[in-house]
Amino acid sequence: MTRKIKVAAAQVGAVHRNAIKQDTVHRLINLLSSAAEKKVQLVVFPECTLTTFFPRHLFETQEELDKYFEHGADIAQSSDVKPLFDEAKRLTIDIVLGYAERTPEGTGYNTSVYFSAAAGEVIGKYRKVHLPGRVEPFEDPEATNQLEKRYFTPGDLGFPAFRASGLVDDAVKKATAKEGESTVGRGDPIFGMLICNDRRWPEAWRTYSLQGAELLMFGYNTGGNMSHLWGSKPMSPEQARAEALFHSKLVQTANSYMNACFSISAARCGLDDGKYDLIGGSAICSPEGHVVAEAETDEDELVVAEIDLAECRQGKEKTFDYARHRRIETYGLIGKQTGVVEPDLL
Amino acid sequence: MTRKIKVAAAQVGAVHRNAIKQDTVHRLINLLSSAAEKKVQLVVFPECTLTTFFPRHLFETQEELDKYFEHGADIAQSSDVKPLFDEAKRLTIDIVLGYAERTPEGTGYNTSVYFSAAAGEVIGKYRKVHLPGRVEPFEDPEATNQLEKRYFTPGDLGFPAFRASGLVDDAVKKATAKEGESTVGRGDPIFGMLICNDRRWPEAWRTYSLQGAELLMFGYNTGGNMSHLWGSKPMSPEQARAEALFHSKLVQTANSYMNACFSISAARCGLDDGKYDLIGGSAICSPEGHVVAEAETDEDELVVAEIDLAECRQGKEKTFDYARHRRIETYGLIGKQTGVVEPDLL
Numbered sequence: 129m130t131r132k133i134k135v136a137a138a139q140v141g142a143v144h145r146n147a148i149k150q151d152t153v154h155r156l157i158n159l160l161s162s163a164a165e166k167k168v169q170l171v172v173f174p175e176c177t178l179t180t181f182f183p184r185h186l187f188e189t190q191e192e193l194d195k196y197f198e199h200g201a202d203i204a205q206s207s208d209v210k211p212l213f214d215e216a217k218r219l220t221i222d223i224v225l226g227y228a229e230r231t232p233e234g235t236g237y238n239t240s241v242y243f244s245a246a247a248g249e250v251i252g253k254y255r256k257v258h259l260p261g262r263v264e265p266f267e268d269p270e271a272t273n274q275l276e277k278r279y280f281t282p283g284d285l286g287f288p289a290f291r292a293s294g295l296v297d298d299a300v301k302k303a304t305a306k307e308g309e310s311t312v313g314r315g316d317p318i319f320g321m322l323i324c325n326d327r328r329w330p331e332a333w334r335t336y337s338l339q340g341a342e343l344l345m346f347g348y349n350t351g352g353n354m355s356h357l358w359g360s361k362p363m364s365p366e367q368a369r370a371e372a373l374f375h376s377k378l379v380q381t382a383n384s385y386m387n388a389c390f391s392i393s394a395a396r397c398g399l400d401d402g403k404y405d406l407i408g409g410s411a412i413c414s415p416e417g418h419v420v421a422e423a424e425t426d427e428d429e430l431v432v433a434e435i436d437l438a439e440c441r442q443g444k445e446k447t448f449d450y451a452r453h454r455r456i457e458t459y460g461l462i463g464k465q466t467g468v469v470e471p472d473l474l
Numbered sequence: 475m476t477r478k479i480k481v482a483a484a485q486v487g488a489v490h491r492n493a494i495k496q497d498t499v500h501r502l503i504n505l506l507s508s509a510a511e512k513k514v515q516l517v518v519f520p521e522c523t524l525t526t527f528f529p530r531h532l533f534e535t536q537e538e539l540d541k542y543f544e545h546g547a548d549i550a551q552s553s554d555v556k557p558l559f560d561e562a563k564r565l566t567i568d569i570v571l572g573y574a575e576r577t578p579e580g581t582g583y584n585t586s587v588y589f590s591a592a593a594g595e596v597i598g599k600y601r602k603v604h605l606p607g608r609v610e611p612f613e614d615p616e617a618t619n620q621l622e623k624r625y626f627t628p629g630d631l632g633f634p635a636f637r638a639s640g641l642v643d644d645a646v647k648k649a650t651a652k653e654g655e656s657t658v659g660r661g662d663p664i665f666g667m668l669i670c671n672d673r674r675w676p677e678a679w680r681t682y683s684l685q686g687a688e689l690l691m692f693g694y695n696t697g698g699n700m701s702h703l704w705g706s707k708p709m710s711p712e713q714a715r716a717e718a719l720f721h722s723k724l725v726q727t728a729n730s731y732m733n734a735c736f737s738i739s740a741a742r743c744g745l746d747d748g749k750y751d752l753i754g755g756s757a758i759c760s761p762e763g764h765v766v767a768e769a770e771t772d773e774d775e776l777v778v779a780e781i782d783l784a785e786c787r788q789g790k791e792k793t794f795d796y797a798r799h800r801r802i803e804t805y806g807l808i809g810k811q812t813g814v815v816e817p818d819l820l
Contacts (some may be wrong), residue, residue, distance in 0.1 A: 182590045257801045260793070286804050291820050315819040328793065330676035330732055338807050338817035371762070375731060378763050382728030385721060386676055416717070417724050444814070447606070447674065451813030455603045458632050459677045459809040461684050467797030468790070470686035473661040474638050 131317065131437040133295045135343075135392055136168045139410040140428035142398035145180045149208045151179055155428055157215050162430045164219040169295050171216075171430075174347030174396040175226040175256075175324045176238065178209065181349040181396060182228070183275045184404060186265045193279065197230035203241055204250050219387025220245045221294060224394075226323060226347040228279075229255070238280045240321045240347065246294025254321035255283030258329050272351065272404065287332055289339035291316040296437070315438050322346035327393070328379050328388070331462065337387035339449065342437045342456055344384075347394045349378060352405040365405075373409045377419065385417030390435050397426045415440045477643045477663065477783040481689075482514045483756040488744035491526045491577050495554045498524055501774055503561050508776045510565040515641050517562075517776075520693030520742040521572040521602075521670045524555065527695040527742060528574070529621045531552030532611045538623065549587055549757055550596050559589055566591045568638060570740075572669060572693040574625075575601070584626045586693065587669045592640025594603060600667035604675050617811065618697065619749065623732035633678055635685035637662040642783075663783050670694035673739070674725050676732070677808065683733035684796065688783045690730075693740045696722060698751040711751075719755045724763065731763030734789025736781050743772045761786045769802035 131237065138159040143152055156173060163171045176182070179196045187193040200206050203225070204213040216223045222245050229239035259282055261274030293316045320336035320343075327333075327346055336344055351370035363371065374394070384391045390413065397408035411422040412433040420434030421433040447453075484505040489498055502519060509517045522528070525542045533539040546552050549571070550559040562569045568591050570706055575585035584605065588598030607620030626635035639662045654801055666682035666689075673679075682690055709717065722739070730737045736759065743754035757768040758779040767779040793799075 257804050258799055260799065282801055283804075289817055291817050293820050318816060325799075328732060329800075330680060331800075331808060334676060335805065336809050338811055338814055340814045375763065378728050378731060382724050383676075386674060392581060417721065426697075428808075447772075453604055453606065453671075453679075454675075454812045455628055456809050456812050458603050459681065462677060462682050463802050463805040463809045465684055466800045466802050468684055468686045470664060471635055471637050474639050 129438060131296050132434055133168070133170060133317070133437065134432065134434045135170045135412065136163050136166070136172070136433075137392050137393050137394040137410040137412060137431040138163070138171050138173050138187055139397060139408060139423045139425075139427075139429045139431060140177055141425075141429075142400050143180045143396065144401050145182075145185070147180060149178055153209060155211050156212050159428060159430055160212070160215055160219060160221060160223070161465050163221055163432075165280065166430070166432050168221060168430075170222040170224075172224040172345045172347065172392045173226060174393045174394045175240070175349050176228055177226050177347065177396065179228070180400045181406065183261060183279055184235060184272050186273060186275065186289070194230060197228040197236060198397070199230045201232060202250065203227060203229070204243060216243055217245050217248055220294075222246075222295065224321060224345045224347075236280050237283060237324055238276065240323055242290070242292065242319065242321065244292055244294065251292065252288070252290040252319065252321065253285060254288065254323065255285050256280065256323035256326060257283040257287070257332065258325045260325040274351075285422040287320060287322075287335040287339075288335050289318050289320045289341045292319055317340050320344045323423050324348035327376075327383065330383060333383040333387045333389075337389055337448075340444075341387070341389050342440045343390040343392065343435075344387075345392045346377070346394065348397045350407050369405065369407060372407050376407065377411065378408055380413050381417040381419060384413045384415055385443070386448065388415045388440050388448045390415055390437065390440070395423065415443050475784060477642050478780055479490055479516060479663070479783065480512070480514050480778065480780045481516045481758065482509050482512070482518070482779075483738050483740040483742060483758060483769070483777040484509070484517050484519050485741050485754060485756040485769045485771075485773075485777060486520050486523055486773045487771075487775075488746050489526045489742065490747050491528075491531070493526060495524055499555055499558050502558050504563060505774060505776055506558070506561055506567060506569070509567055509778075512776070512778050514567060514639040514776075514778055516568040516570075518691045518693065518740045519572060520740045521586070521695050522574055523571055523693065523742065524573050526746045527750070527752065529607060529625055530618050532619060532621065540576060543574040543582060545576045547578060548596065549573060550589060551577070562589055563591050563594055563671065566640075568592075568641065570667060570691045570693075582626050583629060584622065584669055586669055588636070588638065588665065588667060590640065592638075597638065598634070598636040598665065598667065599631060601631050602626065602669035602672060603629040603633070603678065604671045606671040620697075633666060633668075633681040633685075633800045635664050635666045635682050638665055645679040668692035670696065673722075673729065678731060679729040679733045680799045683735055683794075686790075687733070687735050688786045689736040689738065689781075690733075691738045693724070693742065695742045696753050713733045715751065715753060716752050722753065722755055723757065726757060727763040727765065728757050730759045730761055731789070732794065733760045734786050734794045736783065736786070737762055741769065761789050787811065
């Protein structure tokens with residue numbers, strides 16, 4: 129039985145440091161309107177969608193930094209952003225939105241929420257676990273900083289898979305597997321969220337697929353010209369950009385395959401402030417590891433595909449039937465040891 | 475400082491059911507001779523190199539089955555195979571060899587050993603953890619069986635990384651990192667072995683890279699025409715074969731990148747008995763996820779590359795610096811839960 133839904137990655141081009149948030153939200157609403165015209169049911173927006181990618185800047189004061197964060201317990205009720213959620217509800221489109229979250233207690237997280245149009249509220253929340261970058265800025269004033277470890281605390285919600293209602297037909301929802309057979313594909317679809325660098329960490333994908341995730345969604349801000357990362361193999365800015373795109377697609381396709389799930393990635397891209405280059409490459413990927421739709425620009429762009437979640441069954445019931453094939457008695461190190469411990473020197 | 479070694483995948487074409495083992499070993503020795511001419515220091519042979527891929531057959535008697543297994547505690551001393559190890563030692567080439575192992579206690583494992591020419595003996599052993607296939611044969615007499623779960627016991631050695639001496643110059647070995655700096659790249663190189671289906675399981679790669687592995691090596695027997703796996707998306711035999719090759723390369727390149735290590739894969743390939751199609755695609759892959767050399771045939775073929783293990787440093791010290799970035803408090807499910815546990819139905 130098919131379980132089709134129409135989904136989109138809403139890629140977002142340059143957002144400058146001095147951009148006005150209402151203007152940016154207006155761009156997102158325009159993307160949502162395009163989605164509605166195409167009968168899209170679910171739209172994924174990027175990481176930290178509402179502002180420029182501010183962790184590249186060192187701020188002198190907390191007040192200056194806090195302009196880039198959303199405050200208040202419910203993002204869907206935040207005055208600047210509420211119009212986007214209201215429009216999503218009106219158009220009956222679920223959305224994933226990434227933003228910088230400042231909790232009432234003052235903690236900063238790199239966060240993503242899932243807003244269900246059917247429920248009329250946020251039903252899923254994820255806080256980025258794998259924060260890249262550094263706490264301290266580079267000494268080289270020419271280097272572009274990546275201060276996520278300074279501005280954010282690692283996520284405290286784990287990798288929480290959840291079901292979303294209103295997307296799959298009732299007839300399909302009611303279909304249940306026969307007793308003793310696999311339960312894959314029963315009921316409302318199972319989703320999970322990642323953010324940017326998380327996509328390079330197989331532990332994150334695996335923890336979701338152990339909960340049966342059929343679709344993982346993530347936004348990203350990935351530099352296309354990170355000269356400080358060129359390291360052992362010097363390359364031109366063009367080569368470095370192509371390499372960043374290659375790695376981004378490689379980890380999305382391979383992890384989708386190894387976890388037998390669809391994935392949607394949405395890039396913040398383009399030249400922020402006319403000089404900070406971010407790669408595009410927003411893509412929708414199948415559980416067999418194929419890109420089924422991808423961005424053609426580095427600007428605001430809707431990448432649309434109809435996906436059939438039933439296609440996850442092949443992987444989940446055969447090659448990646450975890451219950452039959454996983455050997456957890458050999459995986460102990462993964463959850464016990466953070467860094468590398470090498471064998472003794474000979 | 476560079477840490478270069480010259481390595482090869484020794485791809486092995488068709489081995490029929492009635493092949494004589496001495497003849498097969500002679501083919502392997504020929505590949506070793508080619509390697510010596512090219513000054514190769516390390517050759518990786520496929521999974522179950524010494525016979526046809528026998529788990530596709532159901533055997534009536536234990537005696538018939540046992541012809542495909544190696545008996546005795548030390549494969550390097552087994553009369554049929556000793557000439558290969560003797561030649562490796564004479565040519566100063568390390569080898570990885572996959573074979574079916576019957577222990578003195580009678581247990582069957584799908585095994586791979588690492589023979590060090592410098593040591594003159596087997597210094598590493600791995601037993602395949604992720605056995606694919608089934609215990610019972612298919613009812614459909616036309617289907618090709620995959621009876622690894624019937625003939626083998628899951629490996630009991632975990633994923634044991636080890637160092638191999640004699641490959642990297644003494645001058646390089648003596649170089650040590652400054653106090654407080656990363657120890658990546660000190661001393662003899664750190665290796666690990668996988669076998670076939672293991673390459674699709676990120677847990678296996680990660681457990682090795684947590685031990686600092688710089689190079690993972692594996693052989694495989696992968697069907698190019700597994701009609702019983704076509705499942706939800708029917709495809710032609712040609713499409714199924716292309717898909718099998720695509721997945722094989724996808725998991726090798728992505729896992730090499732995400733674990734910042736080189737990898738060498740060696741295929742048993744060709745048409746066994748003129749009808750059982752196995753994919754080729756033996757490849758050497760860099761820690762940035764690029765194929766640096768790959769097979770061009772589906773026959774006996776040596777795939778050679780000079781690799782510089784120092785190229786692992788970029789990944790291990792930056793994007794995949796585990797000590798700084800991994801968050802083991804969120805990975806608990808991976809080692810605790812074997813199968814999928816879905817969120818409650820709404």
